[in-house]
Amino acid sequence: MGPNNDTAGFAEMAMPHLDAAYNLARWLTRDPADASDVVQEAMLRALRFFGSFRGGNGKSWLLAIVRNTAIDWIRANRPAQIAPAPADDSDPFENIADEGDDPEAALIRVSDRRQIDRLIAALPTEFRECLVLRELEELSYKEIAAVTGVPLGTVMSRLSRARLLLQRALVRENAQ
Amino acid sequence: MTQRIDHAEAKALMQASLDGELDAMSQLRFDAHLADCPACTAEYARLKALSVAVRTQATRYVAPAELRAALAKALPLDVQDPPKPSNVVPLRRWFRPAGAGFAVGAALAASLAVMIDTRNADDMLATSIVTAHVRALQPGHLTDVQISDQHQVKPWFDGKIDFAPPVKELSDQGFDLVGGRLDYIDGREAAVIVYRRKLHMIDLFVTHASHGGGHPDSLPAAHATPSGYNVVRWSDNGQDYWAISDLNRNELGDFAKAWLGR
Numbered sequence: 001m002g003p004n005n006d007t008a009g010f011a012e013m014a015m016p017h018l019d020a021a022y023n024l025a026r027w028l029t030r031d032p033a034d035a036s037d038v039v040q041e042a043m044l045r046a047l048r049f050f051g052s053f054r055g056g057n058g059k060s061w062l063l064a065i066v067r068n069t070a071i072d073w074i075r076a077n078r079p080a081q082i083a084p085a086p087a088d089d090s091d092p093f094e095n096i097a098d099e100g101d102d103p104e105a106a107l108i109r110v111s112d113r114r115q116i117d118r119l120i121a122a123l124p125t126e127f128r129e130c131l132v133l134r135e136l137e138e139l140s141y142k143e144i145a146a147v148t149g150v151p152l153g154t155v156m157s158r159l160s161r162a163r164l165l166l167q168r169a170l171v172r173e174n175a176q
Numbered sequence: 177m178t179q180r181i182d183h184a185e186a187k188a189l190m191q192a193s194l195d196g197e198l199d200a201m202s203q204l205r206f207d208a209h210l211a212d213c214p215a216c217t218a219e220y221a222r223l224k225a226l227s228v229a230v231r232t233q234a235t236r237y238v239a240p241a242e243l244r245a246a247l248a249k250a251l252p253l254d255v256q257d258p259p260k261p262s263n264v265v266p267l268r269r270w271f272r273p274a275g276a277g278f279a280v281g282a283a284l285a286a287s288l289a290v291m292i293d294t295r296n297a298d299d300m301l302a303t304s305i306v307t308a309h310v311r312a313l314q315p316g317h318l319t320d321v322q323i324s325d326q327h328q329v330k331p332w333f334d335g336k337i338d339f340a341p342p343v344k345e346l347s348d349q350g351f352d353l354v355g356g357r358l359d360y361i362d363g364r365e366a367a368v369i370v371y372r373r374k375l376h377m378i379d380l381f382v383t384h385a386s387h388g389g390g391h392p393d394s395l396p397a398a399h400a401t402p403s404g405y406n407v408v409r410w411s412d413n414g415q416d417y418w419a420i421s422d423l424n425r426n427e428l429g430d431f432a433k434a435w436l437g438r
Contacts (some may be wrong), residue, residue, distance in 0.1 A: 018239045018244065019237075019239050022237055022238065022239035026237040027237070032237075032240070036242070036243045040246060113233050116229060116233045116234050117233075120230070136230070140197065141197050159195075160191050163223065166226065167226050170226075
């Protein structure tokens, strides 16, 4: 097995997940050109690390590298976007509807595709990544924990927070 | 009798229920609470609507062609042989071993796109079966009907799908029948019959055969997928079968043989 075979093996494993990799990078960087740069860099890193990949979940493995590459990129180029992690680990079971229940809020109306994209893009990075991995990539909590490198309880609380913020933003905008 | 849960506990379980992450018992208890709590029912509906809105309306970005081309240059990849159309799907083509069947291609820039776009349909199918299997392994998702008796599993499928998947009792050969569920593979309805060998779950996906198909002329052999699961595929009597498991290849091959009665 030469290096070429390793590369082919890597491509076989990684390329089916290229769209998922790009989608995550695109949502994290919020810019198409930056997302392409991040994915290229992540693929090269992944190829370098491929020797240490011992089977298992290829998608999670690759997305974790894409995620870390994207966060490194944002830190280097847009440091203001990475705020210090909020203290969201205190109550992993915190859920939506901790506010008074407004009957109007029951109606989740989305005026168009651009609106929901814009509101998700406005979420803080650590909430946005959980939401994208769960709803768009359909990863399990465990897989999201593996990709983002945080405990399961934190994944749950971030996801809950992301949904709460998104719901509030939708209700606020569409009530006007 | 399931133990009742209070309002606070139901709230704590709500998101996990929405995301299909509850074990069967917690799910039952949550459902029971929902049945007589209008507040939780409304809140659950709201969460569900939000989730659906995100899934259906948010953009899933697709890697641009230029990125694929740039990656093709960066990674010294070769072009995969285009798969030849064939009535009989060679069992060994499921996932080629790394490097096998690759030839040096002239158009490197296009190679990655070629490789993706021409991945043969079976590879895509295998990927979606792996995905379905992994999803099913999440707590509470394994089986819709959990009965270890073929006479109960078989009628359960009646009226749910338009074909009758054979449900075989193989416990005398070390494969215990656990139950069944419905799934979708590549847009087709599939009956999934779930077996267990020791601690390993085996999902047997059954669909209408994609191309006719009589009795297999050779014994199927199991193959590893890149994600580490082993898969074995065969066709029999107009139906396609895929067995997937983290069981080792030999034993999964034994499962196929046992099922085929050989």
